[in-house]
Structure formats: C-alpha cells, structure tokens
Amino acid sequence: MNALTLPDIAAQASRQALPLEWVGMCGIALPVLFEGQRLNAKADAGVSLDDGNARGIHMSRLYLALELLEQESLSAALLRRVLQRFLESHEGLSSSAHLTLHADLLLKRPALISPLAGWKSYPVSIEARLKNAMFHVELKIEVPYSSTCPCSAALSRQLIQQQFVDDFANKPLQHADVLAWLGSTNGIVATPHSQRSSAKLRVRLADFLDELPLIAVINDAEAALGTAVQTAVKRADEQAFALANGQNLMFCEDAARRLNLALKRSTGINAFHIRVIHAESLHAHDAVAESRFNWEVA
Numbered sequence: 001m002n003a004l005t006l007p008d009i010a011a012q013a014s015r016q017a018l019p020l021e022w023v024g025m026c027g028i029a030l031p032v033l034f035e036g037q038r039l040n041a042k043a044d045a046g047v048s049l050d051d052g053n054a055r056g057i058h059m060s061r062l063y064l065a066l067e068l069l070e071q072e073s074l075s076a077a078l079l080r081r082v083l084q085r086f087l088e089s090h091e092g093l094s095s096s097a098h099l100t101l102h103a104d105l106l107l108k109r110p111a112l113i114s115p116l117a118g119w120k121s122y123p124v125s126i127e128a129r130l131k132n133a134m135f136h137v138e139l140k141i142e143v144p145y146s147s148t149c150p151c152s153a154a155l156s157r158q159l160i161q162q163q164f165v166d167d168f169a170n171k172p173l174q175h176a177d178v179l180a181w182l183g184s185t186n187g188i189v190a191t192p193h194s195q196r197s198s199a200k201l202r203v204r205l206a207d208f209l210d211e212l213p214l215i216a217v218i219n220d221a222e223a224a225l226g227t228a229v230q231t232a233v234k235r236a237d238e239q240a241f242a243l244a245n246g247q248n249l250m251f252c253e254d255a256a257r258r259l260n261l262a263l264k265r266s267t268g269i270n271a272f273h274i275r276v277i278h279a280e281s282l283h284a285h286d287a288v289a290e291s292r293f294n295w296e297v298a
C-alpha cells in the first residue's frame, strides 16, 4: 500500500457543518531553546476550523511546524513564524492559530551571605495567537516567595512585651539580664506565622517586543516582593533570611500592590493580571489577592 491509497478522513466532508474555535494537539514534548537553556517544554498547538464542512484539520502539519522551535532561540518573531506556518498549511480551513509552550525555567540564585548558589525552578507558559495578522503574546510566570503576616507579628510583639513585664516586674533593669533574657525562649515567647507564597503573573506583551522578558519579569517580581525563597542555605543565610522577613512583613494585599507597581514600571508590558496566594500556616485555606491592569478577557 502506498501513500496515494491511504484513506484521508480529514479531507472528507463533515456530517454536521459546524465551525470550531480550536482544534489541535495538547502536551506535545518539545525541547525548546531559551536564553542558552534547553527547556523541556510541552506544546499545545491549534488552529480554528472555520470551514464547518471540513471533517478535520491536518494535525501533522502543525506538529511539523513546531520543528522551527528546536533550532532557534525563542522570540516573539519565531513564535509568529510558527503560527504563520500553521495558517499557511491550513489555507481555506483556518483563520486563527494558537501555540502555548509550558516549561520550567531554571535560574541559578546566590545565597544571601555565603558564597553558595543553587537552582530555582519557575513554571512558565508562553502563549501566542495569530488572527487576521493580529499577533499577541502572553506570558504566565509563577514566582515563589516567603511572606510573614504583619498582624501576627504585632500580636507576637505584644506577647513578648507582656512576658517582659512579667519577668522583670519589680526588678532593677540590668543590661546583662535583659541581654540574657532576649537570648532566651522567653525573649521570643511568640513567633509570627509566615508562609511559602506564590505570585501567578500573566502579562501581555507590546508588539514591539521581540525578546520574551521572562527573566526580567521574574527578577522584577522578586525585587518587589523582597523575600524570594532560597536555594543553598547555611546558617548565616538562614539568619539573613529571618532578618529579611522580619523587615518585610506583608499581607497578600501588600504583595499584590507591590507587584502591580513593579509591572507598571516594566517596559513592553501592555496589560497584566496578578494573583498572589499566601498558603497560610494560620489556617488550612489560603489568603489570595488579585490585581489587573488593562486586562480584558482576550
């Protein structure tokens, strides 16, 4: 049997003449290049099926167009070329093309004090759409960080004050005694709760941007949040982290506002959606805040 005799079901007429908004494949394994890294990505590739009479799209043509992403470093222009290929290979069938890449970006991060460093993994998605020559790119980035509750800190301070009053009642204050007390468990009779937190950022890029600012957005977000989670940690690093958290008390509302201001300062971002999640240790549910700028559902 040769190719000429293979049945082509996709080319048949559809039994129900009905266009479809998105048809394609999800979860295609793809090693993509980004900033010198080979990312182990999963691609979702699709087109609209505007011709309601056509039975199906040509999945293999989308799959083969993805090959471009193996050889060249990721950029907006490259994504656009891939989407153009999707449409060229579906002329008469499709008017919009979609590609989403999901991957973990690995960045090496230095410790706060010691000369150590370690890798942090940031889940990212890059979503590109092409329709009627209109091209859009949206990035999704997850940034983990640490947050300490300001209310809990104030309540803890009050308990420490009460303990101080109890322990030093009717006693002359001696510097050495106070110093020893501060180093005892009574000197920190209550601790504020803190949590591993997560910022889920979605940003829409301006047309003029060719480079995908994943790393810049991560760096800006971590700088705005102040207490990024650490990698390699010695005691000196842990102590510096404790100090940084003590100086950086924040509710989820504070985190969302800081990120809003940081993203507004970034060039090349037209719109964004921020969702911060503080996985509270106080209770079994999360504290969540959202902030949007220029964000309409696309």
Ligand SMILES: Nc1nc2c(ncn2[C@@H]2O[C@H](COP(=O)(O)OP(=O)(O)OP(=O)(O)O)[C@@H](O)[C@H]2O)c(=O)[nH]1
Pocket (backbone or CB within 6 Å): 008, 010, 055, 056, 057, 058, 059, 060, 061
């Ligand atoms: N459209 C469609 N194809 C599917 C689906 N599931 C599996 N396929 C298969 O995907 C394969 C590739 O499809 P095509 O791109 O049309 O393959 P082809 O006809 O050899 O390639 P062209 O000659 O370029 O059209 C076919 O063998 C389909 O049967 C589905 O749900 N929809």
